Amino acid sequence: MSKKWIVGVDLGGTTTKLAFITTDGEIVHKWEIPTDNTNEGQKITVNIANAIDEKLVEHNQTKNNILGIGMGAPGPVNYEEGIVLNVVNLGWPDQYPLKDRLEAATSLPAAIENDANCAALGEMWIGAGDGAKDLVCVTLGTGVGGGVIVDGKVVQGINGAAGEIGHITAIPSGGAPCNCGKTGCLETVASATGIVRLARIELAKGRKGKLSEKLAENGSITAKDVFDAARNHDEVAQSVLDEISFHLGFVLANIANTLNPEKIVLGGGVSKAGDILLDPVISHFEKFAFSAVRDSTKLALATLGNDAGVLGAAWLIKNKVNQ
Template identity: 75%
Template sequence: MAKDWIAGVDLGGTTTKIAFITMDGEIIEKWEIPTDNSNEGKNITINIANSISKKLIELGREKDQLAGVGMGAPGPVNYETGVILNAVNLGWQSNFPLQASLEESTSLPSMIENDANCAALGEMWKGAGNGARDIVCVTLGTGVGGGVIANGNIVQGINGAAGEIGHITSIPVGGAPCNCGKSGCLETVASATGIVRLANEALGKHGARGELFEKNKDNGRISAKDVFDCARNGDLLAIQVLDEVAFHLGFTLANIANTLNPEKIVLGGGVSKAGEILLSAVRNQFERFAFSSVRDSTELALATLGNDAGVIGASWLIKNNLGN
């Protein structure tokens, strides 16, 4: 039987996305399972393997049809060894041999990469990257992740930690603490949680009024989406928060582009669903700080694959390295 399908896995702290994907990058079937991080994460790869087997039976297919399993995992990954260096939210100890564990559980060739890198590969292959071989992908979600692709290959770095765009320092003095242990990281101002923090700080200042103020008063809490919705409606406080986020993001992306001169910078993750109001504001700041030759050649775009980017990029690992 031709090995013409790939299992793509996007491992998250609470949910794991799995898909069967063709060698051309088309999704045949996709589903989710809970991530069981109890018992030091020992059930994670077993549950994935069992779910893949169960789905194959449902579809009347054999495991022989799968060329392998590609996985994106949260945290720095040693691409050569398939060891995840640090993923405490999954229950694993440092330097967990994830690739070996996945291969043992599934009896299939497996490859592991950082989840943001997989999202970048997915967007390069089938999404906003549209085949561009030099691309930077930034995922704006609960945190901020990044993946850098140069000449079609993920930039790994010596320890698998390249592309940690969310931990570039944006506020060198007096910045908010970040989960990484530093303070003032881009993640503290450009993630969903960072945007909410900035909005709450702005609301806490005396004299704050307007739509965002009323939303907060009615609900007792606001979301990043509320900030963008209110900014669209002309709320001055929300626009102030948007401008601050766009400044830090545009400034950081311009410096990344000045270093790498990618063909495209793709913004993904839940925050990117704000769409043009975010992209336009970030682009204005990007153009302000980018070197002229970079500004004229690097395009900023919104990701198009949504939650599918990770599984598609994970399957690319297999296609590019093990596929027929």
């Protein structure tokens, strides 16, 4: 008899990642489907169920070999009840009973968690967390997400909204508006969108260099362009990098001063910049963390990339089975 599988799902606004994963955290097969958010997102769970059925046929497997389905969804989640509280871009009404809908569509036991929390669980289980039971994961992508794990358990908060690190206020007055309705959130400076915004502000001052050439050439710039230009000692890019790393280091030090985790893991697309981002963040972190924390909490880059979410989602089911 082959090992039992778990279905891990990472639900995004445009695509949904799916994977068959063993209880040891080995990915057997992974694939993506488009997320259909028309009609109040009613087709999302049905499409996922159909995609699983098709792949099981391809692999000559039946549902008897599946332990359950874990899913990471964007936005605050009530984990116990499997309810997504509110999601901006999926079309679902508030208080959406995702666990019930998913179980009805797939005939499998389901567990639902916030997507950044799933990424944190994935990194804890198989990735950069390296088995650390006290871990903070920060995902730097289009936005900034976060997951806090204490003693191997995700910190939920009273309303499922704990770990929203992207909405810590980094700029208390005169900050840029954030999609959450506040201003000056960390997300407005440390996300891919925020990095481009900061670079455009500097370039609008007429500052010249590799980054201004890139903008003139393409009519647009990306966060990757900013990091590439910083590697080539472009002054504008370097000043943007200084600002991002200051805010990240400052916020992460305060999180560490509060929680003293074993690891803080930086993931998401922006973290692919690597050491050019990590090194200055660490130096600011060390400035603002007090000694006991500075000596014990380590910063690391995530190692799982896009697989963190599906692996953490699978871990939800593995953990339920083990209880």
